[in-house]
Amino acid sequence: MTVQNQTARTPRLPDWLRIALIGRNFKFTLTRIVVLVVTCFVVFRFILLPIRIGEISMLPTYKERSVNLVNRLAYLRHEPQRGDVVAIRLAGIHLMYVKRIIGLPGETVAFVNGRVLIDGEVLDEPYEKFDCGWNLPPVKLGTNEYYVVGDNRIMPAKYHTKGVASRDRIVGKLLL
Amino acid sequence: MKIVFRFVLAAALVAFGVWMWTVLFSGPEKAIRKQLVGIARTVSFSPNQGSLSRLAGAQNLGFFFSTNIEVDINVPGRVQQSLMSQSEIIQAAVAARSAVRGLTVKFPDINITVAPDKQSAVADLTVEVNISGERDPIVQEMKFTLQKTGGKWLVTRIETVRTLSILNFELRRAPSIV
Numbered sequence: 001m002t003v004q005n006q007t008a009r010t011p012r013l014p015d016w017l018r019i020a021l022i023g024r025n026f027k028f029t030l031t032r033i034v035v036l037v038v039t040c041f042v043v044f045r046f047i048l049l050p051i052r053i054g055e056i057s058m059l060p061t062y063k064e065r066s067v068n069l070v071n072r073l074a075y076l077r078h079e080p081q082r083g084d085v086v087a088i089r090l091a092g093i094h095l096m097y098v099k100r101i102i103g104l105p106g107e108t109v110a111f112v113n114g115r116v117l118i119d120g121e122v123l124d125e126p127y128e129k130f131d132c133g134w135n136l137p138p139v140k141l142g143t144n145e146y147y148v149v150g151d152n153r154i155m156p157a158k159y160h161t162k163g164v165a166s167r168d169r170i171v172g173k174l175l176l
Numbered sequence: 177m178k179i180v181f182r183f184v185l186a187a188a189l190v191a192f193g194v195w196m197w198t199v200l201f202s203g204p205e206k207a208i209r210k211q212l213v214g215i216a217r218t219v220s221f222s223p224n225q226g227s228l229s230r231l232a233g234a235q236n237l238g239f240f241f242s243t244n245i246e247v248d249i250n251v252p253g254r255v256q257q258s259l260m261s262q263s264e265i266i267q268a269a270v271a272a273r274s275a276v277r278g279l280t281v282k283f284p285d286i287n288i289t290v291a292p293d294k295q296s297a298v299a300d301l302t303v304e305v306n307i308s309g310e311r312d313p314i315v316q317e318m319k320f321t322l323q324k325t326g327g328k329w330l331v332t333r334i335e336t337v338r339t340l341s342i343l344n345f346e347l348r349r350a351p352s353i354v
Contacts, residue, residue, distance in 0.1 A: 092285025
């Protein structure tokens with residue numbers, strides 16, 4: 001009798017709404033939510049870092065304002081390769097450079113009339129769609145250093161952020 | 177169920193204790209971070225800010241820097257400036273405020289290393305500068321050296337960090353070319 005009275009007083013949600021909001025079993029729904037939140041946190045914080053490309057330095061490969069993911073585990077088993085597009089940290093990972101690796105440790109990198117020379121030989125760059133006339137003196141890379149540059153080289157060399165990045169600054173490889 | 181409740185309660189108490197500890201016994205790192213955020217806020221100004229308010233903002237910058245501060249900024253293609261005192265910084269800030277419509281400065285990443293004697297510290301940070309009317313922000317890694325003076329953390333040196341050391345070309349030319 002008491003139970004009936006209480007039920008009558010408490011407004012109950014319709015079944016379909018209750019199922020939509022909290023599921024058939026509240027405990028299971030809560031567990032699923034917690035698992036999903038923890039999984040998202042771990043994945044998007046430590047494995048796949050979501051980024052938005054803010055500038056035009058990687059045109060035409062990556063458009064401005066496009067969204068991408070940085071795979072932080074890409075270089076666990078092997079070192080970065082030539083042609084990889086990588087994220088390079090500054091003081092932290094909230095703002096990073098996105099650049100392509102063109103020079104590997106120990107190599108000598110130079111720009112002559114817009115062509116990249118690696119140890120004196122011209123590098124084939126199928127991703128490079130715009131002509132540029134950059135002339136930069138050769139630089140010898142150290143044991144843990146990579147030469148990185150953007151794909152968009154139409155601006156004068158001094159306005160384009162490029163150069164030598166140490167291995168510890170490479171956060172990961174772009175996934176998409 | 178009782179055990180679970182006790183466990184959750186104990187975890188909550190521990191978390192609360194840790195939080196209280198950080199609030200009551202905050203290290204110099206927190207004070208430095210606050211100081212740096214204060215600098216970013218003071219340097220920034222909006223386009224609709226009045227000229228008097230802009231001037232006051234520039235003058236307030238003096239509170240964050242030591243009198244003999246050294247500033248060596250070199251952002252390729254954008255800014256190249258060396259300043260040697262607090263008054264020069266204020267002058268530069270006043271000049272900047274009349275040269276651009278608005279400026280927003282942010283430090284999205286701050287790494288602080290405090291010296292063992294807790295009297296000096298180095299902050300490695302990313303600076304993001306948005307100038308009103310300009311499409312792309314200026315992004316630069318910088319190093320701030322701070323010193324504790326009269327209980328306050330004052331900046332004694334500001335310098336740019338070469339994230340991609342392109343400017344070292346001249347020093348690092350390949351042996352065959354030099």
